[in-house]
Amino acid sequence: MATRQTQTLARFMLAPSVIMLLVWMVIPLGITLWFSFQQYNPLNPIRDGFIGFDNYALFYANPAFLQSILNTLILVGSVLAITVIGGIMLALLLDQPMWGQGMVRILVISPFFVMPPVAALVWKNMIMHPGYGVFADISRFFGLQPVDWFAQYPLFSIILIVAWQWLPFATLILLTSLQSLDGEQKEAAEMDGAGFVSRFIYLILPHLARGITVVILIQTIFLLAVYAEILVTTNGGPGYASTNLPFLVYQKASLEFKIGQASAGGIIAVILANIVAIFLMRAVGKNLDK
């Protein structure tokens, strides 16, 4: 069993990461917390100074605030739903014997390698543009009026782009997980005459539970921070229809230079993220310990 010596060694090995991440967390968090109680606007420094909880009140009073939280949750939830369901279906498909499996897999994972601003630019201009995009060309081919995606379905459009970027990740993890399913078990179930549906529900899905949990956990962290795709495409509009919390904070910080309010928004975002994280941790803890 682990001796005291190895335990000390283990702590010693763990220390650099923990200390560095602690510093990394404490400094920005501390500064943000401090700024969140200050009126600080580098463009208009006249009124700078301590203002207590006013920044929080102002951020909360922002008409976009509640909608931005809702949008954040819708965005995260929808992308998770699309990528998990789509990922399972794709994994089931790719798990079958076929010709050119390697090539198919390469094509499917490719979106994961595309940097977010490029993905957003490509979708905005080449695919979803109401005048010259491929979707518009398809609509016209069928004699339909092209849809102006970013004006009419702004949040949906963002969800589509982000889901496209993350579908490969989900597919890969779920596929690996699926492939680790014991072949004998599968065959036994088939022998028993279990139909696909019951095999899926009683055998495959429970087996994928861990994979699904991991996909949800990792993706949530990234999805809570989505902002580049919004900046490039809808700029949060029309109205606040596609403004999420990070984008609202971005507007405060980089457009209005209200650093105090942006910091208050940042703290709120951290709190929201942690609430989500607590739920996740419960679920993950359960699934990963099995």
Added chain:
Amino acid sequence: MARAVSNQHKTIVTVAAWIVAFLIFFPILYTIITSFKSETEAIAGFNMIPSGTTESYEEVQSQYNYFKPFMNSVILSLGSTLLALLIAVPAAWSMAFSPTRRTKDILMWMLSTKMMPAVAVLFPMYLIFRDLGLLDSRLGLTVMLTMINLPIVVWMLYTYFREIPGEILEAARMDGASLWNEIIHVLTPMAVPGIASTMLLNIILAWNEAFWTIRLTAIEAAPLTAFISSFSSPQGLFWAKLSAASTLAIAPILIMGWFSQKQLVRGLTFGAVK
């Protein structure tokens, strides 16, 4: 008979899979195609066959020398990945082989440091970087990218190391192998695939980081994310040019990803298997 059925099945699966794969890949494919069109062709409606002109690439290159941001992307993503591995391997190691009651909490806490929205700390970070003289420096950005991705790296390595059976360690120890020998001869060979795929994933994440790499750089350290930003939304529609720049920005990592996909996939489980 059975074989015919299975062949038929295989054909259906193949066709379905190829259609889906094509649809998913289409936006990238169409960008590459558009990059070989002239500007007039690019907005002239759907067309999969470009005239094959390379004028957009020439135009892009004459406006922004590709070499420098490309090298910066390589240096930043490799540098931050190696640095992250250097810090993360021991940590993941100790968590995997000497777990305590707190291990899970520490892991979760590490992941939660990623939840601070970057946009909220841009201004303070800019001030810190300015005071340390790290603005527009590769060093500063390397450290930044390392810290951003460290939690993911630790997590991924941890889940991988945990798969290595502890008995092997015990056996080696019984044989009187020194710790050093244990690491070099027993563990490293088993850990290499996991480390390799962690490395690949981290390179991808670092390559595609598009917030700090644009905000904290000007010339010396600007990578391909800054390169693409100088071509997005100019005055006028220049889609062929934009496509060429996009292709140039994603091509290196795409090609690396294609060649290493088997390796990447093997380790990209985050403990999802078993």
Added chain:
Amino acid sequence: MKLTTLMLGLCSASLLAVAAHAESITIATVNNGDMIRMQKLTDDFTSKNPDIELNWVTLEENVLRERVTTDIATKGGQYDVMTIGTYEVPIWAKQNWLLPLDNLGDNYDAADIIPAIAGGLSVDGKLYAAPFYGESSFVMYRKDLMEKAGLTMPDAPTWEFIGEAARKMTDRDNDINGICLRGKAGWGENMAFLTAMSNSFGARWFDEEWKPQFDQPEWKETLDTYVKLMNDAGPSGASSNGFNENLALFQQGKCGMWIDATVAASFVSNPQDSTVADKVGYALAPDTGLGKRGNWLWAWSLAIPAGTQKADAAQKFVAWATSKDYLELVAEKEGWANVPPGTRTSLYENPKYQEAAPFAKMTLDSINAADPTKPTVKPVPYVGVQFVAIPEFQGLGTTVGQLFSAALAGQMSVDDALKQAQDAATATMTEGGYIQ
């Protein structure tokens, strides 16, 4: 082959490192065509100033603005020359963030700068940024469609005429929209247009006491006119159309009229890109008879941040890029039509330019018709035609722009949009300490 390129690149990189002993200045600029052309012509500058090396940071407009503002506000010192607009100059100059440009050389001839533009870039009589190119806005219209509609465009139309013409020109079956206007949210996008338009209806952002005026009938009339006009005669999806989108629509022959930046004239009249190049006419931006027209004034300009260590070299570069000689240089290399417009009176007196640019006179008239210090009918406490030169405007303008964009998209009524705009403006102005 690839290896050779790599080696060459490495060699040139190390050579660059050696050559860095020469003073190198960093220029932040926007990725518009005129700026990109300038980058390609810098050999002329470096051959005249071999001891100065130029480094370019080219970014798209929004990112550029964010970057340079952050840098100057934190005194980050990343740039020696910044490309900024008429909005930033008065604000930054007041904060003493910019160096006054008083050493541009003997033959710079600052008096030649168009007075309306120079006025927008000066504070207390001192020039704080040199204009690289300037623009106003005007009406571009299709002469053939106008004729078909049985109408004649006057040189100085009213909104009433524009509305009538737009509705008559609209032919949705043939994909022709009477009018294309900006709808994409942003203080520099739809709000540039709408603020300028509102001036001609006698509206203003704030009264002399800095009280927001969106609850006034002038704004309602402006927004009503705009939304109805766009619904009747505008393209589908107008709420996401900015300059680029409308330019493309007009070039493809899908717009009867387009009211936008005067620089667009050289794009729509260029037969290489435009299918309607020979059919475009120009007119002043419309009015309602109140004495103000709905045209804006903007100049992308080069300024030098106060923190730079290389002020002399930076000033030399600014002088070169905004000189008369530079205009000559562009004309010689790329033709007179590609010269950056709107900065110097002498350009508009040059017969070669007048010949190459049929829209020259209308551009100059438009620029001269805008007065940043007296933008609208009633008195205002601010400077700026299509913006309000206070730091809060970027954020507020964009917020209001989103509301008006939502009104255009039909997601919100005009009254609701105005009411929310009034609330947002009141909140911002209270917070900024302008009003109690």
